[in-house]
Amino acid sequence: xxxxxxxxxxxxxxxxxxxxxxxxxxxxxxxxxxxxxxxxxxxxxxxxxxxxxxxxxxxxxxxxxxxxxxxxxxxxxxxxxxxxxxxxxxxxxxxxxxxxxxxxxxxxxxxxxxxxxxxxxxxxxxxxxxxxxxxxxxxxxxxxxxxxxxxxxxxxxxxxxxxxxxxxxxxxxxxxxxxxxxxxxxxxxxxxxxxxxxxxxxxxxxxxxxxxxxxxxxxxxxxxxxxxxxxxxxxxxxxxxxxxxxxxxxxxxxxxxxxxxxxxxxxxxxxxxxxxxxxxxxxxxxxxxxxxxxxxxx
Amino acid sequence: xxxxxxxxxxxxxxxxxxxxxxxxxxxxxxxxxxxxxxxxxxxxxxxxxxxxxxxxxxxxxxxxxxxxxxxxxxxxxxxxxxxxxxxxxxxxxxxx
Numbered sequence: 001x002x003x004x005x006x007x008x009x010x011x012x013x014x015x016x017x018x019x020x021x022x023x024x025x026x027x028x029x030x031x032x033x034x035x036x037x038x039x040x041x042x043x044x045x046x047x048x049x050x051x052x053x054x055x056x057x058x059x060x061x062x063x064x065x066x067x068x069x070x071x072x073x074x075x076x077x078x079x080x081x082x083x084x085x086x087x088x089x090x091x092x093x094x095x096x097x098x099x100x101x102x103x104x105x106x107x108x109x110x111x112x113x114x115x116x117x118x119x120x121x122x123x124x125x126x127x128x129x130x131x132x133x134x135x136x137x138x139x140x141x142x143x144x145x146x147x148x149x150x151x152x153x154x155x156x157x158x159x160x161x162x163x164x165x166x167x168x169x170x171x172x173x174x175x176x177x178x179x180x181x182x183x184x185x186x187x188x189x190x191x192x193x194x195x196x197x198x199x200x201x202x203x204x205x206x207x208x209x210x211x212x213x214x215x216x217x218x219x220x221x222x223x224x225x226x227x228x229x230x231x232x233x234x235x236x237x238x239x240x241x242x243x244x245x246x247x248x249x250x251x252x253x254x255x256x257x258x259x260x261x262x263x264x265x266x267x268x269x270x271x272x273x274x275x276x277x278x279x280x281x282x283x284x285x286x287x288x289x290x291x292x293x294x295x296x297x298x
Numbered sequence: 299x300x301x302x303x304x305x306x307x308x309x310x311x312x313x314x315x316x317x318x319x320x321x322x323x324x325x326x327x328x329x330x331x332x333x334x335x336x337x338x339x340x341x342x343x344x345x346x347x348x349x350x351x352x353x354x355x356x357x358x359x360x361x362x363x364x365x366x367x368x369x370x371x372x373x374x375x376x377x378x379x380x381x382x383x384x385x386x387x388x389x390x391x392x393x394x
Contacts, residue, residue: 082345
């Protein structure tokens with residue numbers, strides 16, 4: 001960062017009026033919008049602007065003069081100038097009046113002009129980007145959602161079944177309008193799927209931990225198990241264990257005409273309240289076969 | 299963005315905006331009878347304020363400068379396109 005006095009070309013003793021005058025003189029010469037093709041001038045202009053901001057602030061100037069702060073860190077946030085937008089094709093302000101007369105004399109130019117006018121008319125509208133959160137089950141089963149647009153109005157979005165976080169839906173022609181008679185831009189919608197409190201998804205399979213009672217595990221049972229499309233009856237084989245995985249065919253995610261499965265992992269739960277009868281039975285129980293679940297660890 | 303948002307962002311009052319639009323200094327597009335402002339309109343409004351407030355340009359001067367700038371940008375993009383066409387033909391010649 002240069003010395004702001006040097007940048008503005010004023011003495012350390014300059015009055016605020018002298019500083020302002022020096023700044024205005026330089027700014028007139030260096031303003032980027034009056035020098036649209038010159039990057040160097042733009043940098044210089046920013047330097048001059050921040051030097052002026054710096055020295056117009058009496059407190060900053062006093063501290064700088066006293067050597068308390070240096071000239072760094074006073075740059076304004078990135079400022080975009082008109083010229084940064086003015087180069088876009090089809091923008092409303094561009095004028096051909098400076099060279100339109102060439103077309104009368106030169107076929108090549110007439111051609112160029114016709115093509116430019118044609119392109120400007122046909123220029124597409126801008127694409128617009130949105131982010132949409134959907135529930136886990138909406139993502140699995142598909143859903144219809146609405147997005148409220150910042151410029152007013154609503155956008156209907158059909159969520160196809162089986163969508164995943166990070167996928168982007170493209171709605172053709174739902175973006176910004178064309179400045180001329182061209183097509184509207186597209187709307188791009190990035191999907192974020194909220195997690196579910198008991199389902200999880202792995203590819204096209206749904207996984208679920210299903211708690212069962214000791215009795216259901218030991219004797220077998222038919223229990224109600226949730227799936228994304230509602231409850232189904234699940235047959236628990238006699239003697240099931242925690243960790244046993246049962247497959248519910250085609251109860252997973254439908255994608256590309258194929259269904260995934262739901263994988264139900266059983267979790268045997270002990271009763272949460274004291275059970276004197278069970279305790280009494282277990283203390284007198286002598287297993288008929290060797291029963292050592294940790295034998296493989298020895 | 300819509301008009302109230304635009305006015306707040308560039309710190310402009312409605313009466314001034316009306317004059318600017320009448321003078322064709324600004325040309326926001328319209329949708330459903332409402333003015334819609336893009337980033338280019340914001341940048342252009344800031345340029346106008348820069349001209350008036352920091353450079354001491356008076357109103358007729360602003361009109362002249364904008365008109366010349368629009369021509370400069372028109373020329374710049376025509377020149378850019380011309381160069382593109384020349385390079386294409388150049389490349390085509392070399393390929394033969």
